[in-house]
Amino acid sequence: MFKITTILSLSLLLVLITGSRVFAQQQIYNYSQYADNLTSVNSAYSMLDKAGSVSVLGRKQFIGIDGAPSSLMFNANFPVESINSAAGIYVLNDQAAVEHQIEFNAFFAKGIQLTQTSYLAVALNAGIRNYVGNYSQLDASDPQFMNDVRETKPNIGFGVMLYSARYYLGLSVPEFTIRSLGTASEQQANYLRTHYYFTGAYLADVSDDVKFKPATLVSYLNGSPVLANVSGTLYLKEQLGVGLNYRTDKKAAAMLSVIGKAFRVGYSYQFGTSSNNLGGININTHEVSISYRFGNVTENKLL
Template sequence: MKLNISQMVKRHKSVGQAVLVLLSVLTTASVQGQTQQFSYTQYMDNLTPLNPAYSLLDKAGSVSMLGRKEWVGIDGAPTTFLFNGNLPIANIDAAAGLNVLNDEFAIERQTEVNAYFAKAIQLGPQAYLGVSLNAGIRNYVANYSQLAASDPVFATDVRQTKPNVGFGVMYYTDWYYLGISAPELTFTSLGTASVQNSNNFVAHYYFSGALITNIDDDFKFKPATLFTYASGVPLVADFSGTFYLKETLGLGVDYRTNNEMAGIITINVSSFHIGYSYQFGTSSNNLGGANIPTHEVTLSYRFGKASGNNKLL
């Protein structure tokens, strides 16, 4: 594929736009859809979008929103909105809810809507096995003609919509959990009966774990980890640690093995949870040089009879 990159860059007035053009070109020139699935820094406070079985850990209902903005100041930079709502079904130790994701980057946009059902099985006095199933729809749009409408390489836009299914499994007690999930398995990926005609939808697998420890009556510490894997993409691991003061103020740090780190602050007041993270690169190319951060804000509200019990896990 022969591309006149210099001419394409000249069409854009700002350096930021030129960078996005080059990234889009590289994405197109390689294999579509082999980029890492969206991940967020504050997974330790709300893992439900990645593993719906996590919703069983909270006996209260909840609604949560997350906004994430990368490369602030550059037009077309990655922007994400995430919403999830959860309703407990106490009489059968279950929960049901909805996850909605809108992820945009330059000319690309992916939108997902998934409903889920999760059921807990008691294995011991404080030990449970949670299993979840989710189903929904995924839509992918790439407006390549916006890059260079006169170039035949970019003349065709991409519009694809696929049904989606997924599952999650989590073993948990009152002080730790371990989970594995694959919330995004398109029907065309589930067997050889149909032909996989799109590389924009690939299965993603998540392995998670966390525990809560009491330092004293006022302080708690929660280490957490998240491993993300997709075919054709290097494994990415997150490691975090959060200190909680009186279960109200949380201060934490997260390190991601793709050379990113984040500082996190959370506040739990009554039934509300507010979180903010500042993520930045740690490679030698970033430290001491140009380093465009990522800002992430979360807001959650818990309701119902169990909402008075603060949930940390």
């Protein structure tokens, strides 16, 4: 056990060094349970639920390893039915070894009816992002890591979503870069660059007691490969969800959720699918989500 722990610790440090920057190479918001937690990706998604809600989602890699990547997301939505709108906040907190990023956003979304069953929602979000990279803690004698990085930037974003009771399709830019601040180079500041997202899902009836929801989340950052998530979830009696997720960076996840009108609890286990993961050391990720709905709660939320 000690040998395995030591190998994992060294592997994590190697990812930091050879990857130049952890946050610089990863897309934000690519969690497994995205299909039910989209407000931080596209604030227009808040219009799909007439109830208010508060939710928390946490991710953790390398359980038991100090400095392992972890993320925590908090979201609160408040409907404004009198003007067919919604407002709220979301907070993101990411930690990986010597890197720490925190972001706070407030948003406002407005929906308009297009046909008898379809709607279009438009949303704006604004906030602030802060990044700290204490690279000198790795090796102060190495020129590549001797300088720490401090970045604080204002943030603005927008999103649009076409939706009905059966589907949603959305485009969003939740983090639109306004200008550069601080001393970090352009390569170091990839985590503060503009990200683009496409989202979609459809809720189909398999039988009276079974529903199926395929969903996708596609993300793009200039200079990085397109990253696509594809998932499928079966809902049994609208109370139990069982699903699978696959990402094009060779990661897969199994998902389980327990659903009630007011409360929802979800769990996912993500693992690598490449040949060096299967049968070897696996970069597994545990993800837990908890949400509470209040106000106009008339039925279980599946979409």
